[in-house]
């Protein structure tokens with residue numbers, strides 16, 4: 001459901017505690033968002049009127065109020081991503097520190113079309129604060145875009161690079177399309193949604209703007225809800241979002257190759273056996289079950305469950321490792 005309301009009042013009225021899987025939101029930055037086009041030197045003809053700003057004096061209280069609501073409505077294990085400029089970042093960090101939410105990453109999103117200045121450095125990044133709620137294991141889909149074994153032409157892991165906390169994602173230039181003042185690019189939204197939710201999960205945006213989070217979430221087979229106080233934006237974008245078919249973006253996704261059984265049936269040398277047994281001991285010392293350890297090693301070594309199980313059982317007889325007692 002979408003509400004043309006203030007998000008703080010609306011959340012109290014309509015959202016149950018512990019009901020939302022993922023919040024992705026981009027609050028007004030308190031820097032005269034209604035004059036943002038001057039900073040970016042862009043033509044405003046297609047931008048919807050009525051963007052609502054928050055004054056600098058109110059920013060701290062405003063952040064505390066909406067962030068404590070966000071914490072209440074998130075499910076245990078739910079995730080929240082907050083996009084922020086640097087001007088009022090401290091108020092958002094302070095408000096987060098007042099909650100029980102757990103800091104996971106402080107992401108830097110670097111984009112093109114920076115704010116052009118000549119007497120200081122050009123600002124071309126935003127902060128994305130990624131936190132989770134205690135009480136359950138958060139969803140984090142490690143292999144969303146790349147399998148463990150995929151490498152670039154220099155032999156560097158693509159999965160590692162994709163999960164670094166500096167994201168270089170360009171803003172979208174949409175000439176002739178009706179839009180909000182400050183729209184988030186779809187690839188940025190896809191990344192957060194796919195890493196931090198499952199199909200059918202409920203994704204909420206407290207500051208919908210052009211409904212970009214909600215549009216991508218529905219396109220990726222999730223459910224969406226949220227608030228936008230500006231009636232012009234709400235009415236226009238509501239008409240657009242009802243045209244989106246749930247899951248329509250899923251068909252365009254690249255299939256991530258599974259490396260699970262890549263090495264099945266191939267000869268295992270002593271070096272690999274020693275790595276496997278070393279990993280086994282390490283994971284076992286972290287109190288993981290035998291089944292979980294073998295599943296992790298299956299993924300890592302591309303070997304079948306039974307061949308790994310055999311190596312581990314042999315390890316227990318040759319090194320007097322009392323596997324039966326341990327599991």
Ligand SMILES: C[S@@+](CC[C@H](N)C(=O)[O-])C[C@H]1O[C@@H](n2cnc3c(N)ncnc32)[C@H](O)[C@@H]1O
Nearest residue numbers: 006007026051052180183184207209210212229
């Ligand atoms: C930075 S924009 C969001 C942009 C959005 N992520 C997008 O991609 O289009 C912030 C939005 O919050 C809206 N807004 C401001 N105060 C609000 C409030 N108290 N409740 C709900 N919406 C609010 C503004 O009108 C503006 O559209």
